[in-house]
Amino acid sequence: MTSNMDREMILADFQAAINGVIPQENGILQSDYGGETISGPAFDPASHPAPAPAPSSSSAFRPVMPSRQIVERQPRMLDFRVEYRDRNVDVVLEDSCTVGEIKQILENELQIPMSKMLLKGWKTGDVEDSTVLKSLHLPKNNSLYVLTPDLPPPSSSSHAGALQESLNQNFMLIITHREVQREYNLNFSGSSTIQEVKRNVYDLTSIPVRHQLWEGWPTSATDDSMCLAESGLSYPCHRLTVGRRSSPAQTREQSEEQSTDVHMVSDSDGDDFEDASEFGVDDGEVFGMASSALRKSPMNVMWFVFCVYLFWFFVFVFSFVCFLVPENAENEGDALLQFTAEFSSRYGDCHPVFFIGSLEAAFQEAFYVKARDRKLLAIYLHHDESVLTNVFCSQMLCAESIVSYLSQNFITWAWDLTKDANRARFLTMCNRHFGSVVAQTIRTQKTDQFPLFLIIMGKRSSNEVLNVIQGNTTVDELMMRLMAAMEIFTAQQQEDIKDEDEREARENVKREQDEAYRLSLEADRAKREAHEREMAEQFRLEQIRKEQEEEREAIRLSLEQALPPEPKEENAEPVSKLRIRTPSGEFLERRFLASNKLQIVFDFVASKGFPWDEFKLLSTFPRRDVTQLDPNKSLLEVKLFPQETLFLEAKE
Secondary structure: OOHHHHHHHHHHHHHHHHHHHOOOEOOOOOOOOOOOOOOOOOOOOOOOOOOOOOOHHOOOOOOOOOOOOOOOOEEEEEEEEEEEOOOEEEEEEEEOOOOOHHHHHHHHHHHHOOHHEEEEEOOOOOOOOOOHHHHHHHHOOOEEEEEOOOOOOOOOOOHEEEEHHHHHOEEEEEEEOOOEEEEEEEEEEOEEEEHHHHHHHHHHHOHHHEEEEOOOOOOOOOOOOOHHHHHHOOOEEEEEEEEEEEOHHHHHHHHHHHHHHHOOOOOOOHHHHHHHHHOOOOOOEEEEEEEHHHOOOHHHHHHHHHHHHHHHHHHHHHHOOOOOOOOOOHHHHHHHHHHHHHHHHOOOOOOEOOOOHHHHHHHHHOOOOOHHHEEEEEEEEEEEOOHHHHHHHHHOOOOHHEEEHHHEEEEEEEEEEHHHHHHHHHHHHHHHOOHHHHHHHHHHOHHOOOOOEEEEEEEEOOOEEEEEOOOOOOOHHHHHHHHHHHHHHHHHHHHHHHHHHHHHHHHHHHHHHHHHHHHHHHHHHHHHHHHHHHOOOOOHHHHHHHHHHHHHHHHHHHHHHOOOOOOOOOOOOOEEEEEOOOOOOOOEEEEEEEEEEEHHHHHHHHOOOOOOOEEEEEEEOEEEEEEHHOOOOOOOOOOOOOOEEEEEEEEE
16 A cells, blocks of 8 residues: 555656647536647547447436537436336436437347337327437426237246245355456345346446357346346355457457558467456447557557556556545445545645445435425546546546535535445446436446446435436546536425415414314313213212112101101090191191100101201290200100190291
8 A cells, every 4th residue: 555645746746647649628627638639659630539428228228418509408307217017227317318219228228129129108199219308398208118919928927936935035156257267246036137247248348239149148148137036156265267259350350450560469368458358448449549540540559558458557556546435435424434434635725525334324304304495416426447537536526616506505425436345236226226327327337437436316206316427537527517406406495385385384383273173172171071070969869869868758757757746636534735836837646645655756847857056946935945854754844734836947
């Protein structure tokens, strides 16, 4: 591991070498080889055209390449969810694309020929393949479905249970790269397809799928769309070997190149040309030059050889440099801490504030807050093996204007894709959060197109990639792209704020109504409980009253039964006749023996419902309270003989 000072000196020397060979403008590498002519051998831009952009069918997402002129209208991106049987395919295209381009993408994803495919679900009815999407006036999100009437439906398997179990298993594929004698240990789920394995191998080896020559696949693996669980692989581990397929045209071109300028490459074994395709150059194109151009001029071959050796020097230098993210970091937060520390040691402390935490935590910080507090998410993808990385980081990403704008309006998250394990790890995260379309876009990026800047905007149901900014840009262009994304985000944010305010207003009204209803229920419950208590009290008092009445009635009946019989008027013994007036004005009349005790009179009155402890018995002349007299004296002794009128009065 070299020290920081040695590393900076190596990078400075390397940058000087690049500046001396590749034409520049304002210190930025130009992809079109424009600018002033360098000293030394003449270089004709016309004979070395820039690589043509990939056709739209190669990826379901189109990153917009930076331009030297201000673009008045940002391209409108359309999202399509296409359903076919039990599969869903997400497609993202500009509205300037055609229906046929959607079918081309679906042909690659579903392995269905375009001629057998009927794309349905258009609101305007059936459309032609040449129809431009813009003319259909489609909304942002669209749902379509594919019909294949000419293809037979899939037959049901009798081993559905075993197949389902295999789909849930993980297969370890030990893949040997034949040319470099390097092994890759890759884990895939049983539901992954052979095509996905080949695409991942393309990311690791830079061998395009169509040029891959495989050994070790089972004989039953006849279709790339077949999942690993059905292919007959050995579980849990299976060995494969991959190499580059040599076409007759490539063999012929290599022979011509070696015979034309043998004196210029006499120290090489001819593999330099072959190795060029390992670094993002395919089908004879080397750093923007076609193989036919290489054959026309010896200087072109010299230029090619110089670039190859310069590239290997670059790889050699960075093999001794500390990577921004360690290869086997278990925790994303710890990895980002090292990323920030190493980035600061290379490019200084003036850089964007990188979010420390997982990508999911960055989503939470940027999107899952109140609409007024939301921000755009900027994902910086670093790659140490790209010739643009040092210039982009030092001159663009660390510019004060960019740093300030990102800090105010963005949550910035970063990752290093230099190591294969980190690249695969990010592609897995990308596929989970953005879908296979964006993951495929990142997967197909060449090394010399890095670093990348992804601008992400959170939507209600998904996350939308607004822009993919490549490393070959300037500070002004980068700022323009960031501001354009900010304008789109601000418009969406205003709508979200309005919706959120309306939703909160509705929720407040609902809460107030719920609170009023709750208070009303509590009041009704309190009234009901009070009424129930009152009724219970009345019932209790009524029970007491009834018990008292029953007790009185029992006492009255017992007293009435205990009274001696009323004597007749003509009796041998003296008889006293008493007339008693009740409080209601009625009179009680009865005859008693003069020898009867006064208590018998009290018992008679009580048997009529006037107990002597509640009423007093009064005489008129003289007025006296008879109840105060001795109840054991006879009527004769208390002078209630031969007759007397008494009246009852309730005691106080």
